[in-house]
Amino acid sequence: MAGLQLRIETHQRTQLVDITDRVREAIGTTDKSVVTLFVPHTTAGVVVQAAGEGATAVARDLASALERIVDESWVWEHTSEGDGNPWSHVRTALTGSSLTIPLVDGRPALGDLQAIFLCEFDGPRSRTLHVVVH
């Protein structure tokens, strides 16, 4: 196993944090085929989305769309706050906890318009991301 963990600080309740550069750095030099990213939290996910100029607006649109799709005003059974509110769990399930990306010459084979984002749904918090090349 060639794995390490990144620590990512989030600053808002719902926030997409561009972690592309940190993932590239964590991968370092390798001849392996893929990188797997995994978020060991139940109220944060990982997703590939738009990079570049419009990225911040797209990220905010994605965050607010998930707030609309999973409505906090629904009746929820789970009420404990210690491990996050229920809607943030559902938003995480829709986004996903894990992502596997091919490597080409040791770099994630992202499209020109793609970046990797940690999705915070119950911040601000300090988050961990597992990065494994294999």
Next chain:
Amino acid sequence: MAGLQLRIETHQRTQLVDITDRVREAIGTTDKSVVTLFVPHTTAGVVVQAAGEGATAVARDLASALERIVDESWVWEHTSEGDGNPWSHVRTALTGSSLTIPLVDGRPALGDLQAIFLCEFDGPRSRTLHVVVH
């Protein structure tokens, strides 16, 4: 290939079944980097969500949220019942059929609050889960 299949019985129409212990057992002892879980059905998925005390409530909240997000009363084109109703297909697509989790010392690198769930969207049925360490 070091793969095996688990058989999982579901008992409700929409149900999240905690399969963490069975996945750990299936992995056994290994020095591989990751485990990939795959559900070979079109109306059941796999997801990482909350473990522990509040887990049952969170799982029920996730199940009922998916029932709200994908509404059975919409007009659907597909009407055959043999391979599952259309809304269960969509809920499966949102949840995902595949999950890759890093291994640390042969154990899935789940967070303390995480568990692995098979998501049944058209039960009760007998389901298969592929478990491959690689």
Next chain:
Amino acid sequence: MAGLQLRIETHQRTQLVDITDRVREAIGTTDKSVVTLFVPHTTAGVVVQAAGEGATAVARDLASALERIVDESWVWEHTSEGDGNPWSHVRTALTGSSLTIPLVDGRPALGDLQAIFLCEFDGPRSRTLHVVVH
């Protein structure tokens, strides 16, 4: 790395294209454990869904369900059209950009009712899919 790229033409705005045969062909003969599929675009995803007779109806139901779940009439911040409209980004995030499927004797361990689909959310376009066995 044993990877290659498929080129996939889409013909509609929202369209699911069955790519199962092309993925099988791209894999060729291998003794590896899994295949990872990755879409290097921000407005197209990849998903496993129903094969066979009812497949076209299910695919259209999934496409139209995603059009309902992520509503174009919402207020969106991102307005640039060059890299796709915002709702197609969100539909892609819900569907996912990456999929890892176990191989059994060099063939994807799909269920009898499963097929692999590229999900176009901003077509028609010419799309790339990375296929890596590992």
